[in-house]
Amino acid sequence: MTTSKRTSDFIVGLTVLVVTVLIVAAVLWVKQADLGGRQQQVVVRTREVGGVALGNPVVIRGVRSGRVESIALGAPGWVTITLGLDRGVQLPPDPVVLLAAASLFGEWQATITTAAGVPPDRDLRAAIAEARTESDTLAGAVMPDIAQLTTVAGRLAGDVAKVADRVQVAFDDAAAKELRESIRNFAHLSTVLAKTIDVQSKNLDQISGDVHTGVTRISAAADRLNTFSTRMDSATSRGELQQIVSSSQQAARELLTATTNLRDMTTKLDRTEARLSTVIARADSVFMKANGTTGTLGLMMNDPALYQQSDSLVRELRALVADVKKNPRRYLNLRVF
Incomplete structure (x- = not known):
C-alpha cells in the first residue's frame, strides 16, 4: 500500500513537472525568447x-x-x-x-x-x-x-464620378449636334484639303519643270561664262586686256580732270550766284526806295500832286510855245544896225 502510494505520488509529481516544463517551453516558443x-x-x-x-x-x-x-x-x-x-x-x-x-x-x-x-x-x-x-x-x-x-481610391472614384457628371451635363444634345457638325466640317475640310493638295501637286510639277528649265539655262550661262573666261585668257595672252586696262586708266584720269574742272566751275558758279544775290538785293532796295514816298524818285513816281503840277507845267509850256509862235515879236526883239 505504501509502495503503490509512493509510486502514484512519483507519477503525479513527474507529470506535473513535465507539464510545467512543456508550458514554460511553449510560452518561450510563443514569445520567441532569446x-x-x-x-x-x-x-x-x-x-x-x-x-x-x-x-x-x-x-x-x-x-x-x-x-x-x-x-x-x-x-x-x-x-x-x-x-x-x-x-x-x-x-x-x-x-x-x-x-x-x-x-x-x-x-x-x-x-x-x-x-x-x-x-x-x-x-x-x-x-x-x-x-x-x-x-x-x-x-x-x-x-x-x-x-x-482604399480611402484614396474611394476619394478618386468620387472625383471621377463628379467629373463624369459634369461631362454628362456639358455633353448634352446641343453638344452632340455641334460635335456632329464639327465632324461634317472636318470631313468637308478634308475634301477641300485633298483638292488643294491635288492642285498644288500639279503646280509643283509645273514648278519642277520651271526649275529644270532654269537649271538648263544656268548650265548654258555657265558654258557661256566658261567661253568668256577662255576668251579673257586668250585676250590676256595677246595683251588686249592690258590695253583695255590702260585705256580704262586713261579714261579714269580724264574723268578725274573733268570732275576737278566741274568742281572749279561749281565754285565759280557759287561765287557768281552770291554776287547776283547781292545785285538783286541792291536792286530790290532801289526798287523799294523808288516805290516809297521818302526819296525824290519815290515822290516823283508816287506823289500825284507832282504829276498834276508837271502836267500843268507841260500845258503852260505848250501855251507859251504856241504864243511864241503866234506873237514872236513879243518875245524876240531883233534890231539890225
Whole structure:
C-alpha cells in the first residue's frame, strides 16, 4: 500500500513537472525568447508605427529574420522600435525600415531594405530622410496600408464620378449636334484639303519643270561664262586686256580732270550766284526806295500832286510855245544896225 502510494505520488509529481516544463517551453516558443543570446538588436526611429505590434515579423529580402521586441515613445514626436534579429543576419547597405501591412487581414511587418529600394513616393522618401540620425539608429517610415489606399481610391472614384457628371451635363444634345457638325466640317475640310493638295501637286510639277528649265539655262550661262573666261585668257595672252586696262586708266584720269574742272566751275558758279544775290538785293532796295514816298524818285513816281503840277507845267509850256509862235515879236526883239 505504501509502495503503490509512493509510486502514484512519483507519477503525479513527474507529470506535473513535465507539464510545467512543456508550458514554460511553449510560452518561450510563443514569445520567441532569446535564452542563449542568439539575437542582435536594432533600434528604429520613426514618426509613427501604423499597425505594428509586438511580435510582428522582421523581413529582409523576403525572408523572416527576426521580430519586433519593443515599441516605446522617444523624443517628442518620435517613436522608438527595437527589432530582434537572428544571429548571423547581415543588414543591407544603407539600411532603412519600412513598416507596412503584410496581408489584407491586418497583419503588419517591418521590412529592412536599402535606401535605394524605397518606393518612389515623395512623402515616404521625405519621412525616411527626416528620420535619419548620425548614430546607429535606423530611419523608419510607415507605408500606406490597404485601408488608406482604399480611402484614396474611394476619394478618386468620387472625383471621377463628379467629373463624369459634369461631362454628362456639358455633353448634352446641343453638344452632340455641334460635335456632329464639327465632324461634317472636318470631313468637308478634308475634301477641300485633298483638292488643294491635288492642285498644288500639279503646280509643283509645273514648278519642277520651271526649275529644270532654269537649271538648263544656268548650265548654258555657265558654258557661256566658261567661253568668256577662255576668251579673257586668250585676250590676256595677246595683251588686249592690258590695253583695255590702260585705256580704262586713261579714261579714269580724264574723268578725274573733268570732275576737278566741274568742281572749279561749281565754285565759280557759287561765287557768281552770291554776287547776283547781292545785285538783286541792291536792286530790290532801289526798287523799294523808288516805290516809297521818302526819296525824290519815290515822290516823283508816287506823289500825284507832282504829276498834276508837271502836267500843268507841260500845258503852260505848250501855251507859251504856241504864243511864241503866234506873237514872236513879243518875245524876240531883233534890231539890225
